[in-house]
Amino acid sequence: MAGNRGVTYQGPGKVSVDEIPYPTFELQDGPGVNPANVGRQLPHAAILKVVTSNICGSDQHMVRGRTTAPEGLVLGHEITGEVVETGPGVEFVQKGQICSVPFNIACGRCRNCKEGKTGICLNVNPDRPGSAYGYVDMGGWVGGQADYVLVPYADWNLLPFPDRDQALEKIRDLTMLSDIFPTGFHGAYTAGVKPGSTVYIAGAGPVGLAAAVGAQLLGAAVVVVGDLDERRLAQARSFGCETVDVSKGDPKDQIEQLLGVPEVDCGVDAVGFEARGHGEGSKQEAPATVLNSLMEITAAGGALGIPGLYVTGDPGGIDEAAKKGALSLSLGTGWAKSLSFTTGQCPVMRYNRQLMMAILHDKVQIAKAVNATVIGLDDAPRGYAEFDSGVAQKFVLDPHGMVPAA
Structure with a gap:
């Protein structure tokens, strides 16, 4: 043996x-x-x-x-x-x-x-x-x-x-x-990416990059990837993505500079529960940031694919709620815009x-x-x-x- x-x-x-x-x-x-x-x-x-x-x-x-x-x-x-x-x-x-x-x-x-x-x-x-x-x-x-x-x-x-x-x-x-390839593709697919879609993908780690590739396969017109790390953003640009550096501020403003409007058709969360804030808060953990941001910048009637990991037990959570996977979501925003969500394992x-x-x-x-x-x-x-x-x-x-x- x-x-x-x-x-x-x-x-x-x-x-x-x-x-x-x-x-x-x-x-x-x-x-x-x-x-x-x-x-x-x-x-x-x-x-x-x-x-x-x-x-x-x-x-x-x-x-x-x-x-x-x-x-x-x-x-x-x-x-x-x-x-x-x-x-x-x-x-x-x-x-x-x-x-x-x-x-x-x-x-x-x-x-x-x-x-x-x-x-x-x-x-x-x-x-x-x-x-x-x-x-x-x-x-x-x-x-x-x-x-x-x-x-x-x-x-x-x-x-x-x-x-x-x-x-x-x-x-x-x-x-x-x-x-990661099926997971990223699943994020793009469940976000409703179609030929001609504009897509924002939060996170330029491997799953986020795989989601970007998936969005391109599905025919997206523009794939925008957001992250805090310039090395990862450069990797996204290497195969044709637009990028936003969320350490410099709200991605909505940077998306408007790229697309002419402050919203996209489809949103993907490839970050998960260790998310940080945007702009001046980017050095601090703020686990609901990505989901709330995606609800704000995804067009009404759109969808969010959420391959990013969320857990029910996090010893390092920033507060007692986060340690149990309970986040302060602006669900009213998502409800008012009739957004749909797909979570869980791919x-x-x-x-x-x-x-x-x-x-x-x-x-x-x-x-x-x-x-x-x-x-x-x-x-x-x-x-x-x-x-x-x-x-x-x-x-x-x-x-x-x-x-x-x-």
């Missing part, structure tokens, strides 16, 4: 690469595992040799100590891997296939899964609908920033790539299918095959847009630290040296 290593959370600001158990077809006890899931038999699972696993902004929330994640939790929900072993209940997935792993863990059997709502599967997390690998309060499924990982309900969850050589050639793009399987085809047929270069940067598993602590500093990079872990040179 091969050994296994994984990136583990070791308290606020700390991750390490440690020896972890090799996956088995039974869910073992461990940090964050729901007691009701311990001993769960998984004949429908597959074991994957991890080809790539990306560092996500959602991981960074945990590593900053802004969730109730337990120490020792194995991180990583953005996974692409090669199937090396299958359980007796796996019928269609085959050894040797390279597959994308949606970050949502879904059974494929419950009412929500059958309706395409794979982000809120009813059967994989005893605590609440919805689950993910290596994430707090998600049932305790082991993360994939590791050498090997277990994927339950493999026939349902895995997206095999048609050709191995082509997959490895395009792996920097294809690795984004596990989360149902990755709703989009990943179509976006895979766009990548394979050279219709999009998502890796270039998010500045994918490949590092080894042992470099994960450095990757987390640099990502936390605000660099305009998306770090891709390559545990086995399988990613070809750029």
Whole structure:
């Protein structure tokens, strides 16, 4: 049996690469595992040799100590891997296939899964609908920033790539299918982006940049991206976006300078609960800022896509309400303008095959847009630290040296 290593959370600001158990077809006890899931038999699972696993902004929330994640939790929900072993209940997935792993863990059997709502599967997390690998309060499924990982309900969850050589050639793009590309696209799609739309995307991190790419794919006339960090804004401009620096003031005024009117057709929140204020308040956390701003600048009858993460437990929240995920929203503004909202985990399987085809047929270069940067598993602590500093990079872990040179 091969050994296994994984990136583990070791308290606020700390991750390490440690020896972890090799996956088995039974869910073992461990940090964050729901007691009701311990001993769960998984004949429908597959074991994957991890080809790539990306560092996500959602991981960074945990590593900053802004969730109730337990120490020792194995991180990583953005996974692409090669199937090396299958359980007796796996019928269609085959050894040797390279597959994308949606970050949502879904059974494929419950009412929500059958309706395409794979982000809120009813059967994989005893605590609440919805689950993910290596994430707090998600049932305790082991993360994939590791050498090997277990994927339950493999026939349902895995997206095999048609050709191995082509997959490895395009792996920097294809690795984004596990989360940020579908998530960003979902944000743009649920915001109602259509050909000719004007779009404002709050946040120029990887999800915000993926949302911008998604908006372009959907035919937006103008994509405006707002952020506090000039490095990230420059990355957005590198593939044709307009940008606003929200540290310089209200984005509404800057949008009017760009578009001639102080509003857009569609709005996307790719920031989430660690949002800061605008203008002089940009150095202070103000978690409702982005949502309230989007309601103000989105045209009446429009929609907000909200892929940015919001939580129900934040030990570092600015007040007691924020620690419980309760924000001071100007809901009256949204109601008066008849705005619609879409929140929650992206149902990755709703989009990943179509976006895979766009990548394979050279219709999009998502890796270039998010500045994918490949590092080894042992470099994960450095990757987390640099990502936390605000660099305009998306770090891709390559545990086995399988990613070809750029």
